[in-house]
Amino acid sequence: MLYWLLYEQLYPRFFPFPLFRYVTFRTAFASLTALLLCAVLGPWLIQKLRQLQIGQHIREEGPQSHQHKAGTPTMGGVLILVAIVVPTLLWANLRNPYIWVAMFGLVSFGAIGFWDDFSKVKQRRNLGLSGRKKFLLQVAAALLVGMLLLILHAKGLYSTGMNVPFFKQLKPDMLIDQFLTSPLTYPLAFVAFFGFLILVIAGSANAVNLADGLDGLAIGLMIISSGAMTILTYVSSHAQFAAYLDLVRLPGASELTIYCGAMTGASLGFLWYNAHPADIFMGDVGSLSLGAAMATVAVLIKQEILLLFIGGVFVLEAMSVILQVGSYKLRHGKRIFKMAPLHHHFEALGWKESKIIVRFWITGLVLALLALSTLKLR
16 A cells, blocks of 8 residues: 555655565565554553453363463454555565465464454353364465466466475476376376465464463564465576575565564564463464465465475474374384473473573574574575
């Protein structure tokens, strides 16, 4: 909106407005706008949630040290959504289709999370949507994202090739083009494409959701992850950087840099209120939307594999739950960890909450830096 007004309309008439054509300039302002929105709207939202008695319900089987957090305002992810969407609409070029695909991933999973959180608040219990219903809704949202990507692919605006860390020449195709040579193999191509997409987007959304168990843990890791994604979107869209690093280039992805910058600013602003001891929790509306947003951007810029490293701590949290459940069922009640997800295991070992949070942040930062280093080590 501001891009259209200040650059496309006023640029021919006024000298200062050429600045608005630069992605880096608009990314910085999108981040600052997101941060400012959180700072201004945060206290009002916390007070409003308290008035409406929208508080967190703590599971009895969870750590006993968390029981005092019961009643803390939740569904703060609504603030995160506003702080991402508004700056993106203000500072990005809205003619860019990738922006709308990315925001659809954010908002659709945010809506699922909102429904789940609202159900919990309404029931006054920590139940919400059934696991099956929630997963089916996530699959439906991921399928819609995939359909949008196929439309872009048909118009030549999206490549289904994939960047692989450490290998320059290896670029597997998500759509597996060899299956499209015969109508008989069309189903295999689309099953592979949509199956992979569901795994990446729904998997990322649920991984962030599982990590959101300590004050500031998930949102702090999102600052690191979205910051790394901001760098990746910029180099993936830059002709010289993409050619130098031998990346699958997506010219329009430059506008996604603004979107990721807004996500970084929104995460930083929300951390102000979510830091230990938290004044507000993001809820599923925040964790599911952020995880899906990060994954959708990774799919758009063809860095699905690198997402495993950028969100490495999220992956570890999700794997700890999978291993714990698998061990419990296959080994007749035996557990690998004292408690899952992984951050609760360290709580059970006697680690202080603040120590776990900071050390997980450090681990996330190291993994993100390693992920970015692979751009050159190819």
